Amino acid sequence: MKRSRVLLAVATAALLTGVLAACSDGDDTAGGDDGPVTIRLLEYQQARADAVEPHLAAFEQAMAEQGRDIEVELIVDPLTDEQFRTKITQQFHSGTAPDVIDMGSTHVTGFAGAGYLLELDEYLDEWDTWGEYFDPVKDAARQVDGHFYAVPHEANVQSLFYRKDVLEQLGVDTSQPQTWDDLIARLEQVTAQTGEPSIVIPAGTAWGGGTWTEGFLPIAAGTGSTFYDEETGRWTLESEGLTASFDLYARLVEAGLMPVQDLLNPNPWEPTKYVRFPEGTMPVAAQGTWGWRYDWGPEGTAPIEDVQQKVGTWDYPALVPGTEPYSISGGGFVYAINAETEHAEAAMELAKWLSEGTAAAEQLAAIGAAAPHPGIADIEPYASDPSLLDAEEKVRTGIRAPFGDGADQVSQAVQSATEAILLGDADGEQAASAFAEEAAELLGDALVEQ
Template identity: 75%
Template structure:
């Protein structure tokens, strides 16, 4: 489950100031001997990369390149990572390559800490094959790339197929939210309990924004963030419809209101009730197959692939079609101050390709960011990940930009007011628009 991964965004101007051009024609060479330090701050990622490093070094040796890799394993929470690596970048002690969630990239790139990779990527044939949604997520506000995505996630609605089928509830793809709500009401009427969890309120933190609200509003066709103008539209039919949906789900008793208001709301909902089948629908991303409900996850579900399936998000506004959301995966960023940029880029390209990529994706539970890995074991034998990858081609990229964390704060407060019964959808939408405008400032708000 992804949480607290929204790094303070920077303005396009700041990013331009911090921009550093790639040095693909530098004279550092890759013949070596050189040593590249690679930081992994999640143990699961470090475990699989550790096994890959000797193979990378051998592959480079066959090409006449003496490149050694020193793996720095430092298990940290996202907040701890952000604080520590920022200090290291500032002091000039950061590793050559840092593996990080895509939401961290904007802040580090804007501060000038990451190498611009455009020239390297444009010369790499695989880059042309990357799914457009993945490229779009990685592109920064100045139009350049400062990281290489090596995985992708897809957000959708996960449901307990076994539970719903036993209750006689239709498990086909719901075309609209009205259709899905009709099914959820049948579940709740039979069990007397909430039937869907969508992150909401302040206790879930940034997840209320990235895992809850944003995937829904993204499918409404309303302009929320104008990337070209760099401004947010804070009042629209799509925003109103999204807040109305939260209000309807709350009023009908379909959302687990009390759990959402308590600390760590993901624990009673995604880690207890969904696994036991008493809360059968959950907004979730690809990472859930591994980190939440897989054999080594926080709350394993035995035979999870037989019991759990996914729906695309139903249409919320008239005329819409069901859709999935392209979520950000992890990216390799190269330290702008590295003494060996060519060797560092060789490493991140190799790790993002072929067998190395297949092993990482399978271990982490992520979709491939580009074609060409679906026939490579062990990824080839992961139907849930292959299904997620197939959705990347026509999935929606959620609108995000400068001011994400401030908009997230306003969404958290507005949805909390709904959970507390203090506001209906219209009132929450109005409060959101006012709060977000004050937090963003007039320069980031569309008139």
């Protein structure tokens, strides 16, 4: 009997050891502070991984010259934004996230709030370049608790991209539209001639977070209504501006100007931004600065030949009386550092290195983003790209999209409300009301202006 119990105990222990070994990360490259330090850098977009990879050896060399033995392990895990957010959340929660994560700035609030990201105030204060960052970029990076949790390495301007060549051919005015009424009249001209939808603005649930950051937010932010109060940390869920924004979506859908069927399909950006806009059958698209390279550049996903000549950008037209056309900044990528990293200083060195000088200039030109500080404007190849330099100018002068704790939940409610418009289940007012109700439920009383 005793022997059998010993056998049982040994078998159980062996199994438990196996289970625990299987569950463990199996990667002790992080190591202690003695000896070489390995920093794991995560890129979830292939183009960004390709852009950053050539600079890692130079970083290691520069660190070696300072007497620091730092190696960078690049983890390339191509995912959509939604997939990335879901996956990295689990990694943060389980303590297996990499040291440095290159992510959209819209993700930072949620992760910083949960305590997954390292507070960087002290590191940034000691970094000279940080003092030169454009104020709108710094303001956007500051979280609701007043601290910084990420290093912005690019800035983005959201605009309406249009096909100059196509509109001119159709005899449609290409000057800056002053109001949405003006723009809608032009879009109707296009649709009347082509029989096809003429504009894509991200909407619905299939586009995920893009519906919020690239679609709804730039429109709502220009209405002048308070959406998020940074002082109280609360969202205002009912306002004239919000209703007008939902009403705009409804008008575009009812007039047949938006590609409803495409927006309801999974991966709606493929038939719209990767097919219809490049082929010219849908000549207007709401888009960030990265459209110049990442989407439609020579090495982009859906290249447009002579993109600089064929494509132009408009500021967002005024939606409500008393406002003017505007450009809107925000949504660029940042380097965030895992709060549980064992090598915070080395990770910060990497984030700084990649955010300035040639490393930054080459990444910005490859991705198609504006510089977040003025120190890159003279560095090639960025210095030779007029569209990016123009975007950099707009970063300084554009309005800033509001962001705060609970943005993820507000984003979900916007997705649902715009989906209802696409399906014909709601008009603008009904969608605004449904949005307010769902957002209030998701946010809870503490985050909603009563």
